[in-house]
Amino acid sequence: GMSATIENINEIAKFVDADVYSRNFRPVELKEYVKMEDNLFYIDSKANSISETFKLERKNIGDNFNMKQRSRDPDHISFLVNETIAMNSSCLIFCASKKNCESVAILLVDMLPVELRNNHKSERKFLIESIKQDSNGRMCEILIKTLPYGIAYHHSGLTTDERRRIEDAFKLGIINVICCTSTLAAGVNLPAGRVIIRSPNIGKDFLPLTTYKQMVGRAGRAGKSAIGDSIMICKKSDYQQVVQLLTSRMDLTTSSYL
DSSP: OOOSSOSOHHHHHHHTTOOOOOOOOOSSEEEEEEEETTEEEEEOTTOSSHHHHEEEEEOOTTTTOOHHHHHHOTTOHHHHHHHHHHTTOOEEEEOSSHHHHHHHHHHHHHHSOGGGGGTTHHHHHHHHHHHHHHTTTOOOHHHHHHGGGTEEEESTTSOHHHHHHHHHHHHTTSOOEEEEOTHHHHHOOOOBSEEEESOSEETTEEOOHHHHHHHHTTBOOTTTOSEEEEEEEEOGGGHHHHHHHHTSOOOOOOOOOO
16 A cells, blocks of 8 residues: 555554555655745745744735736736746646636636647647547537636546546646646646645635645656645635644544444
8 A cells, every 4th residue: 555644654554464664755846835815935844833834935926917817816826827837837726616626717718828729739629529529529618618728627527538538638738737626636646747726625624634735746747847836825814724734743544443
């Protein structure tokens, strides 16, 4: 077995009569950030105290937005995504719900440069035709609008064929951005240059540390870049809970046997 999110690994190894092999090596360095309003804070996991854990990295993110853009995209998601695409990299955006995945994908199409339609034009056209062919000519209107920009959503509302097509296109760089639910973090191996966590909530529940670690673990593509980064977007009202989350230990894994 293999896991990056088990706290009491030695206890479990004793229970199943197994050996433990553990190492901290990561082929691509991961830098974790928290974004609150227009400020970006670096998470220093080696800090000696909680007050030193969050270090201001950048200010005035999205400062070039006009009033209409600020109203439409107050969290500056399009700015963070455009940064990634400009570096010829890819981005996963984890959203709190299936509906939010779709709305963020549409938001990005409306906010990002129309010139993105010129990238991988023939490959994206072939992708759309392939998805239609898989479904007897039927296809989600949202994907028809977003795929020419290299943007897709990914959740359980898609068919197996649609998910497979989107995953393959993302791995090949035909698609640059996927707006997805948390299930993608644990179930599909899709590394990206940047991971954005749209909110510290999953539905109505606050994000567990194990799920957070699974999400940010997707950042960093071996052979593509030397560094991957993750950005959690939070409101001021969530800040204390986010601090508690990121400075806590993993939950213990317990047996369900009676």
